[in-house]
Amino acid sequence: xxxxxxxxxxxxxxxxxxxxxxxxxxEISKKSVTDTAAELARFEDARTVAAxxxxxxxxxxLCKIDEESAxxxxxxxxxxxxxxxxxxxKRAITEEKVNAEYAVGRVSKIFSEGFEAMDDxxxxxxxxxxxxxxxxxxxxxxxxxxxxxxxxxxxxVCADDLTPSxxxxxxxxxxxxxxxxxxxxxxxxxxxxxxxxxxxVLDVGEDLLTLTDGAEAIVDGFSGKVYISPDEETERIMxxxxxxxxxHRALLEEYKGLENITLDxxxxxxxxxIQSLCxxxxxxxxxxxxxxxxxxxxxxxxxxxxxxxxxxxEVYRTVLEKMKDKKVIIRTLDIGADKxxxxxxxxxxxxxxxxxxxxxxxxxxxEIFLPQLRALLRASVYGRLAVMCPMICSEDELFRVxxxxxxxxxxxxxxxxxxxxDTEFGIMIETPAxxxxxxxxxxxxxxxxxxxxxxxxxxxALDRQNRRLDEFFIPHHEAVMRLIKxxxxxxxxxxxxxxxxxxxGADIELTEKFLEMGIDELSVSPSYILPLRDxxxxxxxxxxxxxxx
Ligand code: PEP
Ligand code: MG
Numbered sequence: 416x417x418x419x420x421x422x423x424x425x426x427x428x429x430x431x432x433x434x435x436x437x438x439x440x441x442e443i444s445k446k447s448v449t450d451t452a453a454e455l456a457r458f459e460d461a462r463t464v465a466a467x468x469x470x471x472x473x474x475x476x477l478c479k480i481d482e483e484s485a486x487x488x489x490x491x492x493x494x495x496x497x498x499x500x501x502x503x504x505k506r507a508i509t510e511e512k513v514n515a516e517y518a519v520g521r522v523s524k525i526f527s528e529g530f531e532a533m534d535d536x537x538x539x540x541x542x543x544x545x546x547x548x549x550x551x552x553x554x555x556x557x558x559x560x561x562x563x564x565x566x567x568x569x570x571x572v573c574a575d576d577l578t579p580s581x582x583x584x585x586x587x588x589x590x591x592x593x594x595x596x597x598x599x600x601x602x603x604x605x606x607x608x609x610x611x612x613x614x615x616v617l618d619v620g621e622d623l624l625t626l627t628d629g630a631e632a633i634v635d636g637f638s639g640k641v642y643i644s645p646d647e648e649t650e651r652i653m654x655x656x657x658x659x660x661x662x663h664r665a666l667l668e669e670y671k672g673l674e675n676i677t678l679d680x681x682x683x684x685x686x687x688x689i690q691s692l693c694x695x696x697x698x699x700x701x702x703x704x705x706x707x708x709x710x711x712x713x714x715x716x717x718x719x720x721x722x723x724x725x726x727x728x729e730v731y732r733t734v735l736e737k738m739k740d741k742k743v744i745i746r747t748l749d750i751g752a753d754k755x756x757x758x759x760x761x762x763x764x765x766x767x768x769x770x771x772x773x774x775x776x777x778x779x780x781x782e783i784f785l786p787q788l789r790a791l792l793r794a795s796v797y798g799r800l801a802v803m804c805p806m807i808c809s810e811d812e813l814f815r816v817x818x819x820x821x822x823x824x825x826x827x828x829x830x831x832x833x834x835x836x837d838t839e840f841g842i843m844i845e846t847p848a849x850x851x852x853x854x855x856x857x858x859x860x861x862x863x864x865x866x867x868x869x870x871x872x873x874x875x876a877l878d879r880q881n882r883r884l885d886e887f888f889i890p891h892h893e894a895v896m897r898l899i900k901x902x903x904x905x906x907x908x909x910x911x912x913x914x915x916x917x918x919x920g921a922d923i924e925l926t927e928k929f930l931e932m933g934i935d936e937l938s939v940s941p942s943y944i945l946p947l948r949d950x951x952x953x954x955x956x957x958x959x960x961x962x963x964x
Contacts, residue, residue: 416646417626419619421594423639424605426697427614428657429592430650433630433643434570436581438562443553446514454508458515461555465495468551472583484610487579487603491548500526500545516556523549540601547578566590571632573623579603587611592634594641596623609696616641666945671702675948677930679957684936685944686742688916692730695737697941702948705742705799707864707938708916709734711787712749720758721783727790735798742799744864744916744938746843747787749773749805753880759783768878773806778815781822788823792834801839803864808848813859816842843916845869850898857909863902864938867917871895891925903932914938926950 448454469492477485494500500522507518527542527549554561564584566572572585572593582604585593590613598604598617608615614636626643633642633653642649676682686707687698698706714722714730735743750756751772764770777784791802804816820840827834844850845866853863872879874894877887899915906913914936919925921939926947929937937947 416649417622417643419594419616419623419641419643421616421619421639421641422598422600422605423636424600424615424617425608425613426637427592427612427634428636428653428660429571429614429634430653430657431569431571431591431632431634432567433573433594433626433628433632434566435626435628436564436566436572436574436577438574443516443520443557444514445517448508448512448514451509451512454515455505457556458504458508458518458552461515461552462495462501464555465548465551466492468555469495469548472580476583480607480610484583484607487606490603491544491579494544494548495552516553519549519552519556536599536601540599540603543576543578543598543602543604547580550578551580571634573626575624577604579607582607582611585611585613587613592616592636594619594623594632594634596621612700663942663945666949667701670945670948670952673948673952675704675951677951678953678955681930681956683930683934683951684914685947685951686744686914686916686936686938687941687944688938689941692733694941695734699737701941701944703741703941703944705744706734706738707744707914707936709743709745710749711745711747712754715748715750715756716754718758721786724786724790727787728793731791731794731800732797735794735800738798740799742801742839744801744803744839744841745791747774747791747802747804748777748783751776768872768880774804774812774816775806777804778812778819781819784819785823785826788820789827792820792823792827792838793832795835795838796833799837800835801841801861803841803843803862805843805866806845806869807842807856808846810852810855810859813842813856817859843869844898844902844913845873845917847874847898850902853902853905854908857905857911860911862911863906863913864936865899865902865913865915865917867895867899867915867919870898870917871919874898890919890922895919896928899929899934900932903934907933912936921947923947923950927954927956930954930956 469488473485473488476488503522504518507513507521508515523545527545530542530545531539533539564572564581566589568589569591571591574595576595576597577593592614593608595617596619600617605617614634616634616636616639619641630643631645633645633649635653645653674682675685684704686705687701687703688708689698689706690710690713714727731745750759751761751770752768761771791800794800807813824834839861841860841862841864842856843866844853844863846869849856850870868879871892875889875892877884903913912935915929915934916938920937921943923946930951939947
């Protein structure tokens, strides 16, 4: 067995045989032209044809895939208009008196290599787009038809790289997956793989190209691994996972668009937990009713300085726009404890889980908190935003947070920057203290979201990071259940809604219990939404009540 590793850009397991797509290696020949005006006209004609092909691809992507994929071909249309790119091609034709195909090929190489040499991965990935529009122009100029990717059903398409136009040719109902030797996770080809739902692993390295058509392989789009001629054990594990996935897809077919309602008519919201924008396609494809926990700290991790207000605003706006009229609950910064960030300059603590973390940092460092609050409020006009704060323990903390929000609002008002007054405000109940005074906290919030991960850690005095404590971990501890029930009752007696966004929300063994308690919303990883919907729709709470009487 050979194992190749690359970047998994769309999660999914595929088992099949390799089928290589080789582009014809024909070099573009350099020819001298005497009539440069005619050559320029030929180039202009080719540009017109390319623009109309891209328009058609845009329409096809819009109707068959989604807006995001269609936008790729709109961007290609804009690149085709790029002044520097066109000027350089025209200069080569007029001054060097070379044929248009050659001029396009050479300028394509210079521009794409220029992008690929940049530091920013996003800009690097634009090199592939330049090559794509240039290939299109060269194909039109040489009077050829675009090369087709032909493959038998269930095959795993392999190539050195695939341009977005080539990826668009892939039929998701026919091919099992695709794997490329090069390519980037920020490329438009990666976006297409996600939108089309085709498992894909990119950038596995040149070794891929030494393999041959027909070799048996397994692609794991989740981990970015490709197993060639898999051994028995790998095949067994991966087949099991594939079957799980098929079951999930069948659920999707059956339950997409249906309500989360029990047989006796009790409705509940099923929302998704996310920590980056990359998860949005999964949120939408799993039919989440909204986002119940957006862990905003991802914006602060893996970098060397604070994200500015503008950068945060763009991210929040994007998620709100993508979710359209669905609710998006963004949790304010939850740094500290298990999520340490060097540039915050936090002192080393004996007990970080009980230390300066989350809301405690925000309340003591307004220069960090206020830009986040302003960014959130500014984004609020682009969708249905709700803001929630983690780790609240007391009324005083809650009042201080509310004062900060008022301060952020007045700063925006002073500058005439709009925000929505309808933005809901909630807190996480993830400390026993908050659960036990939830009757006092409820009047000041619109909702509670119970963070069972931390609530369990603090109630059982059990570090959630410490593997050695596994034998003492009781996932459904009665103390935690009682705190949840107490919180739900207090929220409801003040007319507030209450959800669960910790891992227990996804625990099917507890779904019935949570429904009985009156939980209004469960927020879970996107892949748990449909199994939970299945469970809810098969539950009958009235029977259970009847039996008890
Ligand atoms: C929780 O504590 O349950 C929770 C959802 O927050 P996090 O896991 O991010 O601490
Ligand atoms: Mg927590």
